[in-house]
Amino acid sequence: MGPITKSEKFVQSKKGQWEKLHQILLTLNNKGFNSLAPEEISIFPRLYRLTCADLAEARTLRLSPDVLDYLNQLVGQAHKCLYSFPPLKKKELKDFFLEQLPEIMLKNWIFLLLAAFLFFGSYGTTYVIVSKNPTVAGLIVPQATLSQMEESYRAAIDEQRALSAKNFMVSFYIQNNISIAFASFALGILLGVGTIYILIYNGIVLGAITGYIFALGYGKNFIHFVTGHSVAELTGLILAGAAGLALGFSIIKATRYYRREWLGFQRRNIFTLVAAAGILIFMAAMIEGLISPSLIPYRYKAGAAILSVLLIIGYFFVWPLVYAKNTTKRYGDDRFY
Structure with missing residues (x-):
């Protein structure tokens, strides 16, 4: 040999x-x-x-x-x-919506709560300040944008304003919220700091715009426009923000490993939140384009908002708890930690 x-x-x-x-x-x-x-x-x-x-x-x-x-x-x-990230097959859609997404929601509740706090906290604070002193809005939002908002909401929607809304406001909100959602997620790669900045900044901007419109006395017209789509739209933004925070946390947690590979393991967790955000933003865009700027009576727009609230609460809050309770009985608590 x-x-x-x-x-x-x-x-x-x-x-x-x-x-x-x-x-x-x-x-x-x-x-x-x-x-x-x-x-x-x-x-x-x-x-x-x-x-x-x-x-x-x-x-x-x-x-x-x-x-x-x-x-x-x-x-x-x-x-x-x-x-x-393998595409979902048709037979897997049921498992995705009834099991995987509720499980991911529960596992990431802290990121969802933090994203909601950052956005709505900055939004609410700025709204209160600007509604009492509308001149502050000019320090936050360009005057040209404020003037366009004022023009758009000065009068109730009529046939001409419905067309104008479709030409300007719909495109503004769709582009704005898609860009916010994408930035909220993508900038999570900066250890989550970018996501935190985007959520707070856009909460301040939207709070300033809302407060300015209400300070001018056009709040009713504003509500008539945003009622139908705002619930789904803002929930989608929160989900995208939660995905960005989860991404940042994953990078920090991966210091013991190769970050790129570790993020490969976390893709299901993160991209499931992104997928849910995309679904909600798309749904909101459909409502925004077809219902919000139309001459449909307000009761129907309010009905769309109520239905959105019930569906979101039922699916994103109630169903995950029911799923967790049933799953815990079968497998124990480890699946959610």
Whole structure:
């Protein structure tokens, strides 16, 4: 029997590491992420990086095609598990809406509460200040925007103003809230500081606009326009903010691991909140474009608002508690911690 070659030594020294990564991938593919043990979660990103380096070295050593194919498949599967976000199949939609989303809501209640406090706290404070002293609004919002708002809400919606609202106000609110939602989530990458800034800043701006309109005596017209869509819209913004805060917290928590890989594990948690926010903002946009600027009697707009409130409370607050209670009876409390 001849001496062991450098290539053989390399394979023997790395074989245990590759097999461990292979076993983790089998568990992920067969049982899902939640079935991994804590030590497997912590070591998975490191094994992936080491195996990537091994693949590069194996190519340099010109190992056999079988070894190279094995490592290529191993690295490819690990990369997919870490960085891909598989689309929901039709048969999974029921589980997503009735199980996954309620579970994520409960796990992230502290981020939801904090996002709501930051936005509505700054909104309410600014509204009170500006409604008592409307000149303050000019220090926060450009005068051109205030003038346009004043013009839009000076009179009740008639046929001409309905068209004007569709041409200006609808596009303003849709673009504004989509940009806020995206920024609230994306800037969470700055350890959550960016999300906090966006929530507070936009709460101040919207509070100043609302307070200014009410100080001028146009509050009734303003309410008639925003009643139908505001509940869903603002709830969507809070969910996006919660996703940004969760993203920032995940980055801070990942100091022991490779951040990029750790965020790969957190993608389900974060992007589920983003998906819920997107659904609500889209629903609000439909109401805003079809109902809010129309000549439909106010009672129908109020009805849309009441229905939105009932659906949001029922789905985002009541149902998660019911789901948690039923799940706890079957599995215990660990699933929500």
